Each structure stands twice: as structure tokens, then as C-alpha cells.
Amino acid sequence: MSTPTPRRNVLAIPAYVPGKPPAPREGLTTYKLSSNENPYPPLPGVVEAATAEVERLNRYPDMGAARLYDALAERLDVPTTHLAAATGSVALIYQLVQGFCEPGDEVVHAWRSFEAYPIAITASAAVSVPVPVDAEGRHDLDAMRDAITDRTRVVLVCTPNNPTGPALRQTELDAFLDQVPEHVLVVVDEAYVEFVRMDDPVDGVATYRDRPNVVVTRTFSKAYGLAGLRVGYAIAHEPIASALRAVSLPFGVSGVAQAAAVASLDAEPALLERVDALVAERDRVLAGVRAAGWDVPDAQGNFFWMAAGDRTPELAVAADDLGIVVRPFGREGARVSIGETEANDRVIELARSFPQL
Known part of the structure; x- marks a missing residue:
């Protein structure tokens, strides 16, 4: 008896492995450092805005995300038609x-980079x-x-790179973009842009302004601390932004998420204070880890990379013994959130306690 069969590319989709939550431990507070989450609660005014929107759960959200687009357009100085939320x-x-x-x-994309890239590519029957990263x-x-x-249609650039940590410089990106054919779409994934502290950082918005084949993606999940509400946005010229809106899931971004995102943009002073505190903690942790003998790549997000190689599973167990959960990647290394x-x-x-060999 025959049964419906998914397309071959669907059967080939690699599984996304989320960060494992910590198991409760008697007498020991455990911490999840496996998902690059913000340890701070929502910004001031966000819970109130979200709660007010909860009272309208019987209504569909604004599919056009008008308030969110207006707030982003004002903040970024871009037309609302150059935005797409998801x-x-x-x-x-x-x-x-x-x-x-x-x-x-x-x-084309770097590897190792964001785990969802090969999943999204395979799901669309692309190649x-x-x-490899250096x-x-x-x-x-x-x-x-x-x-x-000649078969390339999209290039994905993740800066800072998740999970290894380094970010690109603007001069590097410009030199690369000068050599990419104009018909190839280049995605500059800036999920961690708020944490970057380096000379000549990439300015995704300025880059998109000058190059019609560039789209910038950003999120409210990391610096803004809205990981549980799922709202991100793209900045691109009208043909690209319009295509993104055309293929988006109707009503995909909930009203609660939209309200929380707008309120988060209004709380910029508190955001900057928290991001600065996380960057300071990142620098403190990196100094301590390097002093312990680890060769850690430059870290420009709210995480860093421990290249443990074949000992990666052992490193994850040792972390768990201390009441912290990190994100191991096979036998390559582990990503550790701040x-x-x-x-x-x-x-x-x-x-x-677990020296790098």
C-alpha cells in the first residue's frame, strides 16, 4: 500500500538542534548558556505594552505591521516599503x-555558521x-x-558569525561585494549587531543603501530580549522587500510581538545600558578563559567559541557538572553564551578545570 511521500529535499533537511535547557539540580542554581539568550528581563514598558495587546487576542494582528514599520523607519531613516517583518x-x-x-x-555561505542556513536552503530544494571558516x-x-x-543566487554573510564569534570589517565586506555579480542577492545577517565593539564595523544599513542586491536581517531576540515572541525584520530595496512580504506567512508576527518590539525601540537608553553591561561581561569572561590557556577567537556577539575538537562532548559534560549548559557542535567545539x-x-x-589541549 502506497502512502504520500514528501519531496526528496524535505527528507534531506538536517535537523535543527536547539540549545538544551538545564536540568534542575538540588542545592545548585543552573544556567542555560546554550541559546544566546539575553539574561535580562524585557526592557521597561515592554511587558505593559504586551499585556495591553493580550486583551485583544480575539482579533488578528496587523498584517501590515504599520506601527512597527513606522517605528523602524524612523529609527533607521529608511522608507517603510524597504522593510519586511517576520x-x-x-x-x-x-x-x-x-x-x-x-x-x-x-x-554560498560560511561554515561553520548559523545552523539554520543549510536547513533553509535544503527546504527550498536549493543547493x-x-x-569553511578560517x-x-x-x-x-x-x-x-x-x-x-553561474548557479549562485544567494550569498549568506553572518556578522558576527554564529557560533564562532568574529565579525567582518566594513572594508572587507565592501571589497567582497565589489566582486559579487549584481544579480546575486547578498544577505548580511546582523542578528548580533548591537554587541559589536571593533574598529571599522560593518554598517548594514549604509551598505544596503548603496547596493541594490544587499538585504540586511536583524532581530529583536538577542539584544532586545524578545526571543520568546519571535520578531525580526529585513531592510532591503523595494523589489527585495516586496518579495519578502509576498512569501511571508499571513499574520505571522503576532500583535503582542509587534507591540513589544515597538516598546523596545522606545526604551533605547535602557537597551544601550544593558548591552554595554553584557559586552563588559563578555570581555571579563574572555580574559578569564584566555588566562586559563584557551585560544578563543575574537567574540563580537553575546557568545564565544571554545574549540575543543574531539573533546567537545566531554566539555559539555564538564559544563553540566558545574550547573551550566553550553551548546556543543559535534566534535568541533562549543558555543557559550554570556x-x-x-x-x-x-x-x-x-x-x-578543562584545559585546552
Whole structure:
């Protein structure tokens, strides 16, 4: 007896592995450092705005996200028609590949990079072209340029790169973009842009203004602390933004999420204060981990990379023994989020008790 069968590309989709939550431990507070979550509660005014919207749950949300688009347009100085919202920036990656790739078209991206990239590519029956990051965990832009062929339709650039940590410089990105064919869509994924502290940082908005084939994706999940509400946005010229809106799930961004995002934008002073505090904690943790003998790549997000190689599973167990959960990636290494002060202290303890070989 025959049964319905999914398309072959659907059967080939790699599984997304979410960050594991910590198990309760008697007498020990446990911490989740496996999902790059913001340890702070929602910004001032956000819970009130979200609660007010909850009272209208019997109504559909604004499919046009007018208040959110107006707030973003004012903040970023872009037309509202150059914006597209979705359920987190990850949804925009799916929509971009779906909207711009025919089956068999190629998508070039660094690897290891964001875990959802090959999933989104395979789901759209496109072909993933992973380009290894260099020894410092950075995008190898020369190799990515060389990987572009006549079949390439999209290039994904993650800066800062998740999970390895380094970010690109604007001069590097500009030199790369100068060599990308104009018909190829380049996605600059800036999910962690608020945490970047370096010379010559990438300015995604300025880059999109000058280049019609560039789209920038950002999220409210990380710095703004709205991971549980799932709202992200893209900035792109009208043809690209229009295509994104066309393939988006109707009413995908809830009214509660829209209200919380607008309120978060209004709380910018508190946001900047919290981001600065997290960056200071990141620097403190990196100093402690490096002092313990670990060679850690530059970290420009709210996380860093521990290259443990074949010992990665053992590192994850050692972290769990200390009451912290990190995100292991096979036998390559583990990504560690910056969390509460006590959790961060335990990360430094982990680095001291589990030396890098």
C-alpha cells in the first residue's frame, strides 16, 4: 500500500538542534548558556505594552505591521516599503531562499555558521555551498567569492558569525561585494549587531543603501530580549522587500510581538545600558578563559567559541557538572553564551578545570 511521500529535499533537511535547557539540580542554581539568550528581563514598558495587546487576542494582528514599520523607519531613516517583518530573522532567511532560488540554485555561505542556513536552503530544494571558516573562525571571503558560480543566487554573510564569534570589517565586506555579480542577492545577517565593539564595523544599513542586491536581517531576540515572541525584520530595496512580504506567512508576527518590539525601540537608553553591561561581561569572561590557556577567537556577539575538537562532548559534560549548559557542535567545539554573573564565573571555572589541549 502506497502512502504520500514528501519531496526528496524535505527528507534531506538536517535537523535543527536547539540549545538544551538545564536540568534542575538540588542545592545548585543552573544556567542555560546554550541559546544566546539575553539574561535580562524585557526592557521597561515592554511587558505593559504586551499585556495591553493580550486583551485583544480575539482579533488578528496587523498584517501590515504599520506601527512597527513606522517605528523602524524612523529609527533607521529608511522608507517603510524597504522593510519586511517576520517571526525572527531566521524566518527571513527561509523566505529569502524561497523567494530567490529555483530548485538546484546554489547558496554560498560560511561554515561553520548559523545552523539554520543549510536547513533553509535544503527546504527550498536549493543547493548549499558551504565554505569553511578560517583558523580564526572568520569568513574566508576570498574562498566565498571563488565559490560563486553561474548557479549562485544567494550569498549568506553572518556578522558576527554564529557560533564562532568574529565579525567582518566594513572594508572587507565592501571589497567582497565589489566582486559579487549584481544579480546575486547578498544577505548580511546582523542578528548580533548591537554587541559589536571593533574598529571599522560593518554598517548594514549604509551598505544596503548603496547596493541594490544587499538585504540586511536583524532581530529583536538577542539584544532586545524578545526571543520568546519571535520578531525580526529585513531592510532591503523595494523589489527585495516586496518579495519578502509576498512569501511571508499571513499574520505571522503576532500583535503582542509587534507591540513589544515597538516598546523596545522606545526604551533605547535602557537597551544601550544593558548591552554595554553584557559586552563588559563578555570581555571579563574572555580574559578569564584566555588566562586559563584557551585560544578563543575574537567574540563580537553575546557568545564565544571554545574549540575543543574531539573533546567537545566531554566539555559539555564538564559544563553540566558545574550547573551550566553550553551548546556543543559535534566534535568541533562549543558555543557559550554570556549570561548571569554567576553563570559567567562558572564558565571561567570550566576553562580552568578543562584545559585546552
